[in-house]
Amino acid sequence: MQHRPTVTGNFSLTNPAVRAWLYQILAVVILVAFVGHLVHNTLTNLNHRGITSGFDFLNNAAGFGIVQHLTDFEQGDTYGRVFVVGLFNTLLVSALCIVFASILGFIIGLSRLSENWLLRKLSTLYIEIFRNIPPLLQIFFWYFAVLRNLPGPRQAVNAFDLAFLSNRGLYLPAPDAGSGAWATFLALLIAVALFRLQRRHQLKTGQLRRSWPWIIVLLVALPALAQFIAGPAIAWDVPQLRGFNFRGGMALIPELATLALSVYTSAFIAEVIRSGIQSVPFGQHEAARSLGLPNPVTLNKVILPQAMRVIVPPLTSQYLNIVKNSSLAAAIGYPDMVSLFAGSVLNQTGQAIETIAITMGVYLVISLAISLLMNIYNKHKALVER
Structure with missing residues (x-):
């Protein structure tokens, strides 16, 4: 174990402890001076160009509409309201992709370990295809080649007059809290x-x-x-066809890139699941079989609890990748933080530094929150020596 050098007695430069502290102080001073120079240079350039800085623009009216919003939004609402809508839309696509990619990746990962030759080869083919194609291209494929070619609203796929799937999106009943x-x-x-x-x-x-x-x-x-x-x-609130589109209910527009990102990330999660299960010694399988445990019980009670200690760290990285890759949905017009704040709001207000800083801060906070939750779960599953 290495111990940090401490300054004891000799304060000359020949003392390694003194030099170590001086180097650290010098590095901090240089970093502070560099950041201060950037801030001063930025403020000076903004003043020369007559560009106001600050976040007062959040109280101004946006003047544009948003197709999908999980909270109430009108065209005359403020940019601060646009921020809330963009945040909720980003959280929506990230949460849906995490859930769908986890389920699909778990199924594909188990299929790679199946004794069925055909199922094993098909899952391998799935992984090798989808994880080696860039996610942006997959978003374009699913959006232009699949979703946009669905039937129109009048010929929409109908599920018991409650849910409707068309090239305008998926319309579902929206719940509203009642008196009870x-x-x-x-x-x-x-x-x-x-x-x-x-x-x-x-x-x-x-x-x-x-x-x-x-x-x-x-x-x-x-x-x-x-x-x-x-x-x-x-x-x-059940959606109903009125005119050329559905009204009411909850709409998931085709630009919601859940399918593409879920398929892309599930290929990586499948490999994480496979490697985690294979990291468990085969003797655990044999011990469970010797006790007469069926395969589902062996997997659920013996193998997976041990494999999760290996699975969780790389799985956390995949969840973070989902959050960051969700910004690619802006390429097809999905109204997330990148499309709304780093796009529409920036173009209208000219507050480039503020809008980009807010957008970066949102993704940073979401990623840190996911890391914190996964680290807590990982610590809960870790082996503790007693």
Whole structure:
């Protein structure tokens, strides 16, 4: 173990500890001077060109509409509201891609280890194709060759008059909180709390009770009673065809590059899953088989808990790549942070430094939050020496 040198007694330059501290102080001074020079030079150039700096422009009216927004937005809203819409759209595409890529990657990764020759070769072909094509090209392919060639709104694929798929996007019923939302939520919390108490009692006493019928009754009866007393918990806004497009509900436009990014990243996640499972010694498989455990139980209870310690670190990197690659959706017009703030807002206001700084800060905060959560999970799964 290397120890940091400390200054003791001799303060001459011949002392290695003194030189080490001087080099560090000098490096900090140079860094501060460099950053100060950049800030001063930037402010001077902005003043010479008559460009105002600051974030007051966020209170100005945007004057343009946004096709997809998860929160209320009107054409006369402020640039600050545009920021909120862009942030939510970025979080939406990132979250959907993380979920879909994880599920698809897990399935493909297990298929690569299958004893079925055809399934193993098809999964290998899938991985080698999609992970070696740039993600931007895959976005263009899925958008122009697949999604834009879907039928129009009048010939849309209809699912029980509730969901509609067309070249304008996927329209789904949108939930709205009803008068009994809080009562139903409280009833669900009570049901879950009773279930946890039952599980804790079972682990403490070792008594096996057939409690799942009662839990199902509680999960159904308590919310139903709450809705009967306080009113419905959710009111659904179902989309309807009006004119040339659907109105109402929730729309996922074709520019939402979930499919392309999910397919691209799932190829990498599949290899992460495969390598993590193969890192578990084969003796663990043999020990589980000797106990008569079926393959699904062996995978779920023996192999995966050990493999997750190897899977989580590279999986975190793939999740971060999803967040960063989501900015590529701006190439096909998806209204995320890059398209709205680093594009439309920058062009209208001319506040290049502020808009780019805000956009970079958003991606930095999202990535750091994902890293923090995955590191907490990784620490929870790590082996602890006792």
